[in-house]
Amino acid sequence: MKLAGPLVLTQLAVISLNATDVVMMGWLGPEFLAGGALGNNLYMPLFLFGLGIVIAVAPLTAQALGAGDSTAVRRIFRQGFWVGLALGVPFSLVLWQGRPILLLFGQSEANALLAEDYLDAALWGLVPSFWFIVLRAFVTAHSRPRAALVVTLVGVVVNALGDYVLMFGKFGFPRLELLGAGITTAIVQTFMFLALLVFVITDKKFKESTRAVFALRPDWTRFREILSVGFPIGLTVLAESALFATASLLMGVLGTNELAAHAVAVQCAAIAFMIPLGIGQAVTVRVGLAVGRGDRLGVGRAGWCGLGIGVCVMVIPAALFWFSGNWLIGLYLDAGDAANQTVVAYGVAFLAIAGLFQFADGAQVILVGALRGLKDTRIPMVIAYFGYWIIGFPLCALLAFATPLRGQGVWIGLAVGLIVVAFLAGRRFLRRDTLWDPATVRV
Numbered sequence: 035m036k037l038a039g040p041l042v043l044t045q046l047a048v049i050s051l052n053a054t055d056v057v058m059m060g061w062l063g064p065e066f067l068a069g070g071a072l073g074n075n076l077y078m079p080l081f082l083f084g085l086g087i088v089i090a091v092a093p094l095t096a097q098a099l100g101a102g103d104s105t106a107v108r109r110i111f112r113q114g115f116w117v118g119l120a121l122g123v124p125f126s127l128v129l130w131q132g133r134p135i136l137l138l139f140g141q142s143e144a145n146a147l148l149a150e151d152y153l154d155a156a157l158w159g160l161v162p163s164f165w166f167i168v169l170r171a172f173v174t175a176h177s178r179p180r181a182a183l184v185v186t187l188v189g190v191v192v193n194a195l196g197d198y199v200l201m202f203g204k205f206g207f208p209r210l211e212l213l214g215a216g217i218t219t220a221i222v223q224t225f226m227f228l229a230l231l232v233f234v235i236t237d238k239k240f241k242e243s244t245r246a247v248f249a250l251r252p253d254w255t256r257f258r259e260i261l262s263v264g265f266p267i268g269l270t271v272l273a274e275s276a277l278f279a280t281a282s283l284l285m286g287v288l289g290t291n292e293l294a295a296h297a298v299a300v301q302c303a304a305i306a307f308m309i310p311l312g313i314g315q316a317v318t319v320r321v322g323l324a325v326g327r328g329d330r331l332g333v334g335r336a337g338w339c340g341l342g343i344g345v346c347v348m349v350i351p352a353a354l355f356w357f358s359g360n361w362l363i364g365l366y367l368d369a370g371d372a373a374n375q376t377v378v379a380y381g382v383a384f385l386a387i388a389g390l391f392q393f394a395d396g397a398q399v400i401l402v403g404a405l406r407g408l409k410d411t412r413i414p415m416v417i418a419y420f421g422y423w424i425i426g427f428p429l430c431a432l433l434a435f436a437t438p439l440r441g442q443g444v445w446i447g448l449a450v451g452l453i454v455v456a457f458l459a460g461r462r463f464l465r466r467d468t469l470w471d472p473a474t475v476r477v
Contacts, residue, residue: 040179042312044170047186049308051193051222055215056301058197060366062211064294064377067366069148070212071297072141072286075279076132076149077156079272081163084121086271088114088167090264092315093322093406095175100326106256111172113256117264118164129157141286148212155216159223166227169234175319176240181233189226193218266411270402273418277426277451281444284434292441295380298366299445303388303395306351310344310396314403317341321407337404337463341397348396355389384445391449398456401463410462417458426451 052074059070091114098106128135132153136146170182199207200214210217234240278300285296317340324332354362359382367377402414426447433443 040183041174041315042309044179044183044186045308045312045315046305047183047190049305050190051186051219053301053305054190054194054197055219056297057366058201059212059215060294060298062201064290064367065144066148066212067297068286068290068293069145070152070215071282071293072136072145073132073149073152073156073212073216075282076135077129077153079276079279080125080128081160082275083268083272084118084125084160084164085167086268087121087261087264088118088164089171090260090267090406090411091168092171092175093318093409094259094263095172096319096322096407097326097409099175100323102326109253109256110260111168113253113260114168114171115165116252116257117260118168119161122161122164126157126160129153129160139283141283145286145290151212152216155213156219157216159220162220162227163223166223166230169227169230172240173230173234174315175322177319178239181237182230185226185229185233188229189222192225193222196221263406263409263411266415267406270411270415270418273415273422274455277422277430277448280427281430281448284430284444285441288434288440291376292380294367295363295377295384296441296444298363298377298381299384299388301366302355302362302385306348306355306388306392307395307399309347309351310399313340313344313347313396314400316403317400318403318407321404325408333404333408336407337401340400340404341460344396344400345393348392352389352392355385355392359385380441383442387442387445387449391452394449394453394456398452398459401456401459404463405459413462414459417462418455421455421458422451425454 055070055074056067059067091110094110095107098104098110130153133146133150136149137143141149170179173179173182196218197215199205200210200218201212202214203209282293282296282300285293317336320336320340321333324330324336360378362385363378363381367381402418405411405414428447429450430444430447433439433446434441437443439446
């Protein structure tokens with residue numbers, strides 16, 4: 035699992051981009067943190083849905099590499115950019131209408147206006163972000179993820195500097211607050227895409243695969259294949275991300291303090307989630323390569339070893355959430371400020387529950403990643419919607435508004451949904467690992 039290390043670090047770097055935004059929004063004040071969280075919770079489901087679709091480039095490329103089909107590798111790579119463009123343009127138009135959408139969901143006018151400041155600028159980085167994911171999936175399938183890691187780490191530094199300068203008006207720049215955060219997001223996403231593109235098209239080992247990367251001639255077979263495999267992945271990712279985004283809307287109805295605490299707790303949980311997510315991406319590639327080779331035992335080894343590693347690693351964030359909740363919340367808000375005490379108390383309670391579902395959250399993303407390596411994406415999509423929306427969301431709403439648990443009830447519902455998905459995904463991979471026939475797999 036040497037591939038997992040750089041991927042985990044890359045995912046931690048990716049989430050650091052968003053974490054930096056959230057931290058500096060908290061420095062502006064709880065009202066900016068709440069408004070920024072609303073904007074981010076509209077942006078992220080669209081981004082993650084598109085990410086899920088274009089990330090199909092990874093398992094498709096891995097299977098083609100395993101089968102030694104260089105033509106398929108080149109065509110999949112090229113069509114990934116067209117899929118990213120086809121998704122990014124309409125999604126950007128949705129974000130342009132962010133304030134009316136948030137008002138439609140019962141959010142306050144003040145919070146919706148602040149969210150609009152962020153979204154109006156951040157949407158310009160959406161298409162470049164999808165293209166960056168295509169490049170990252172391509173180098174990952176070739177077991178060369180370090181370039182993406184380096185580019186993302188540089189992006190983290192640029193993002194932090196941009197946020198500091200534009201949000202707070204440093205070095206002669208105007209104080210743009212949440213608008214500054216959105217501008218920085220768009221700049222950083224564009225920079226990371228261009229930097230990784232330069233690496234890929236100038237690296238001699240990729241020369242054959244990247245030839246005529248922006249050729250205008252469509253390859254509808256590969257375009258449809260990416261959509262066929264990726265669309266269920268996108269819906270699966272959307273099922274979970276939309277659940278957490280909807281949980282934020284529920285928190286917004288409960289109150290601004292609950293929403294601000296939820297934003298911090300979700301950010302902490304999202305950072306922890308990057309660890310098994312990176313492992314899951316490595317598992318996808320290893321399973322895909324084994325499928326391309328027709329290696330039945332390799333499929334099982336990649337999936338179950340990845341699961342074992344991921345569950346063991348999740349002990350660390352779980353312990354942090356249980357025993358260091360005040361310290362973690364203090365990274366985002368001044369815990370010594372009496373005005374923040376209610377938010378801190380809510381945040382610590384939410385993190386305690388988040389610690390309980392770390393193992394299920396890690397297990398489900400790794401198992402789903404293993405299934406993606408087999409191009410098995412439709413049934414995992416059904417599992418996700420069942421666990422998150424038939425079980426998880428109704429329980430969130432019930433416990434939040436029909437019991438005294440309020441915000442804690444929302445988090446309990448999230449935990450139950452994750453546990454259900456992890457159990458069903460495990461059963462699915464066990465069945466595929468047992469019954470999979472290399473003769474039935476087409477690259």
